[in-house]
Amino acid sequence: MTKRAKVERADLEARLGYRFLDPDLATLALTHLSAQAAGGRSYQRLEFLGDRVLGVVVADRLYRSFPSASEGELSMRLAKLVRRETCAAIAAEWDVGPHALLGVGEARGGGRKKAAILSDLCESLIGAVFVDGGFEAARDLIERAWGERLTADAEPARDAKTALQEWAQGRALAAPRYEEAARSGPAHAPLFVMRVAVSGYEPETGEASSKRAAEQAAAQAFLDRWSTP
Structure with missing residues (x-):
């Protein structure tokens, strides 16, 4: 990894509030399918894992934050917090786009700003932190990033x-x-x-x-x- 790449990675880690023990894992979490080499890997598996970790962490936080809420209300809050738009917004706050490893065509097509890709990157980074540092590290990352979103709109959700x-x-x-x-x-x-x-x-x-x-x-x-x- 070049000196510039190391500085850029350090900047991203500072925004995440997490330093990777395995730099290759962080690189994998940023590698889109369009950029993988022949026979290589992309962030898809980490995205799959991160999606599940995110759901567990948010569900647990909602369960504890809204003790009187029904299952239906908790489900609606969960859906809003883990949907694509929310994850893409989090990735934008982390400024992940410039760090994404994309194929030439995807990069030229504005892939670094696409909500679908940003959402995927958000979840893949959560998955990578889970693998690299364990559940507590992933939970801390999510709770920092989602912040007040987790307890916003305290009034019961509409049916x-x-x-x-x-x-x-x-x-x-x-x-x-x-x-x-x-x-x-x-x-x-x-x-x-x-x-x-x-x-x-x-x-x-x-x-x-x-x-x-x-x-x-x-x-x-x-x-x-x-x-x-």
Whole structure:
């Protein structure tokens, strides 16, 4: 690694508040699929891991911060905090874009500013910190980065399914349709993935330990994506 690269990496680590013990792991967390060499690796596996670690940390924090909240409300808050837009905003605050390793075409196409790539980089860095420093290091990183977002909007969240139905009615659309997209886990602790569809729009999904809560999470994800101006 060149001296300049080391300085740039140190700057990123300072913004993350974490110093990697394994520099190669940090490099992997920044390597997009378009930049991997033949037979090489990209950040995809770390992104997968980081997504799960983020969900656990945020869910735990919400559980402790809102002791009176229902499962449905917690699911809606979780969906908002871990959605693509939020992760992309965090990555932008870390100024990750300039550090991303992209293929020539992706770089020329503005990949360093794409929300999808920034969101992926956010999750891959969380995964890398988890592998490099353990759960506590990853939790500290998430709680620093998400900060007040974790406890913002202390008033109970609105019923997302009702809000989505009203949104659809206001546009003369048929009522939203919900269906089970996937189910996993043991019988005593299942995880449901529910999909919501509204005519003319791409469907959204939400997951939770009950179908009802997963439907609420899916409805909230749909509203977050489509109801904003």
